[in-house]
Amino acid sequence: MARRRASQFLAGYCCSQSHSLVRRPPLCSQEPASISAPGLPHTHGKATSMFKPPSKLYRKLNSQTSCDIMQVHYSRTYGIHQRSFTSAAINIQRSPSFSKLNSDDIGYFKSMLGDKNVVQDEDRLSAANVDWMRKYKGSSQLLLLPRNTEEVSKILHHCNSRHLAIVPQGGNTGLVGGSVPVYDEVIISLASMDQIISLDKVNGILICEAGCILENLNSFLANEGFIMPLDLGAKGSCQIGGNVSTNAGGLHFIRYGSLHGNILGLEVVLADGTVLDMLGTLRKDNTGYDLKHLFIGSEGSLGIVTKVSILTPPKLLSTNLALLACKDFLSCQKLLLEAKRELGEAISAFEFMDSDAMDMVLAHMDGARNPFPSSSYNFYVLIETTGSDESYDKAKLEAFLLRSMxxxxxxxxxxxxxxxxxxxxxxxxxxxxxxxxxxxxVYKYDLSLPVEKLYDIVEEMRPRLGEKAKVVGYGHLGDGNLHLNIITKQYDNNILAQIEPFVYEWTSTHRGSISAEHGLGLMKADKIHYSKSPETVQLMASIKKLLDPSGILNPYKVLPQSMLQ
Structure with a gap:
């Protein structure tokens, strides 16, 4: 591996005789440049007081290795441990108020959508009835593929009049069972509604249909000089309508913030088929209640998002990425604070992972390579910065890393x-x-916590479970989001009883949220009280009853059923 000593970062800030910054061209080695304390090859990169920067910049190149570009796509083909949470397993009774499909319903949908968009094929239904982890499984007998808002409206109008429950489905990449049926709900897939409607190239405002895949939108925008304000590991499969409906956070939240701040307008179809045209493009509009925010993060329980107006940031010319090793979580915290002070608005991602998470990726993901093959560390941090001047931005990052080392x-x-x-x-x-x-x-938990407390629950969970489980922590440190993963040989109710409700109680005690970005779905619908007051939940239930009095939209999700009966 080509190694650049810590002293080399000073070179980016050395001044010429005219006192202007020396801007070095980007390196072109095939290996990542490493940082370590100069002249101390046996200290594993730890800086000491013996530091004396050499007068010349040097680099060591290794042309024997290369890194392959690989995108992570969620696959349904690999062997995974399965535990399907059917309606019986989660102890939820099918609502007696819902009707069952009959031949007249099928005939109506076919007359409107055409035979090919009314899916009854067992294989296609099987795929749509289960989430990508094979954890949640429904028994829907019908998948509908509307092509426009009018067809969505007609579907919902019919289902509402017949009391047929429905579940809207995007890319089906969720982790809490929000996008699959619990019983026999009709699945409405937005996959065919994937048109880009317009792009305002002056203001960077994109209008598109809800079925557009996130990665496709980003590719389109990149050619126009813009980017999407969110980036997810599932970007190759997830759809923007699902992103909005779950208020997805992702890797660039620290830079661009929540979708509540980036969504300018929505088109939404209500349970009775009413189309709400809120597809505005104004940055400022203070006329009455801003109703679009009701639907951002509502997981399809209040209406189906069909079109989105979103503010897209300019694509900046310079992107720099560093993978760093830290001795403890306190160092990660301090590094975040110093990065905010010194790099400021240039930070576009600040991720962390513990050693167990790193080992798991290296062991189970084809093509994953360890940037530090000769050493192991307790924690790792991934910092990305974006800016407009490549040489200056790289020098600024390198200077920050030098001081941090x-x-x-x-x-x-x-x-x-x-x-x-x-x-x-x-x-x-x-x-x-x-x-x-x-x-x-694997038992997955998506928690929002104060940064200083973020890793404490990982450390408390390990002795609680002992040798029965491996407890892994990683996530978006920049915005206080921990992904707590507990891996066992097989699903076990005794182990689950040691995890829950402890994980929710612990989070509530530390004034955190039991869902930072994944939503509540089916998994945590009856756990919402750990994060929200009874009065708040009651108001949410009142809004649900107002907008969906028959309760047909994504039933059994988001809110406890006891609040809606």
Missing amino acids: EGGLISDGAIAQDINQASSFWQIREGMSEATVKAGA
């Missing part, structure tokens, strides 16, 4: 030198969810 916050590190290496680094982080599923039976 001298201060003992970083034990080792590597900077991606090209797109292949950046992709390799991101593969490690984005592959974690899939790696845990491949590793065994």
Whole structure:
């Protein structure tokens, strides 16, 4: 591996005789540049007081290795441990108010949509009835593929009049059972509604249909000089309508914030077929209640999002990515604070993972490579910065890393030198969810906590479960989001009883949220009281009853059934 000593970062800030910054061209080595304390080859990169920067910049190149670009896509083909939570397993009774499909319903849908968009094929239904982890499984007998808002409206009008329950489905990449049926709900897939309607190139405002795949939108925007404000590991499969409906966070939340701040307008179809045209493009509109926010994060329980107006940031010219090693979680916290102070608005991602998470990815994800093959560390941090001046931005990042290493916050590190290496680094982080599923039976929890408390629950859970489970922690440190993963050989109710409700009680005690970005879905619908007051939940239930009095939209999800009866 090509190694650049910590002193080399000073070179980016050395001044010429005219006192202007020396802007070095980007490196072109095939290996990530590593950072370590100069002249101390046996200290594993730990800076000491013996630091004396050499006068010349040097680099060591290794042309024998390369990194392959690989995107992580959720696959249904690998062998994973399965535990299907059917209606019986979760102890939810089918609502007696819902009707059952009959031949007249099928005939109506075919007359409107055409035979090919009314799916009764067992194989296609089987795929749509189960989530990608094979954890939640319904028994729907019908999958509908509307092609436009008018067809969605007609479907919902008919289902509402017949009291037929429905579940809207996007890319079906969720982790809490929100996008699959519980019983025999009619599945409404938005996959055919994938048209880009317009792009305002002056203001960067994109209008598109809800079935557009996130990665396709990003590719389209990149050619126009813009990017989507969110980036997810499931970007190759997830749809923007599902992203909006779950208020997806993702890897760039620290830079671009929540979808509540980026969505300018929505078109939504209500349970009775009414189309709400809120597809505005204004940055400022203070006329009355801003109703679009009701539907962002409502998981399809209040209406089906059919079109989206979203503010897209300009695509900046410079992107730098560093994968760093830290000795403990306190160092990760301090590194985040210092990064905010020194790098400021340039930070576009700040991710962390513990050593168990890193080991799991390296063991279970094909093509994943360890940037530090000769050493192991307790924690790893992935920092991405974006800006408009490549040389200046790289020099600024390198100077920050040098100071952090001298201060003992970083034990080792590597900077991606090209797109292949950046992709390799991101593969490690984005592959974690899939790696845990491949590793065994996994219990996944998505928690929002104060940063200083973020890792405490991982450390408390390990002795609680002992040798029966491996407890892994990783997530979006920049916005206080922990992905707690507990992996066992097989699903076991005794182990689950040791995890729940402890994990929810612990989170509530520390004033956290039991769902940072995955939503509540079926998994946590009856756990909402751990994060919201009874009065708040009651108001939510009142809104649900107002907009969907028959309760046909994504039933059994988001809110406790006892609040809706």
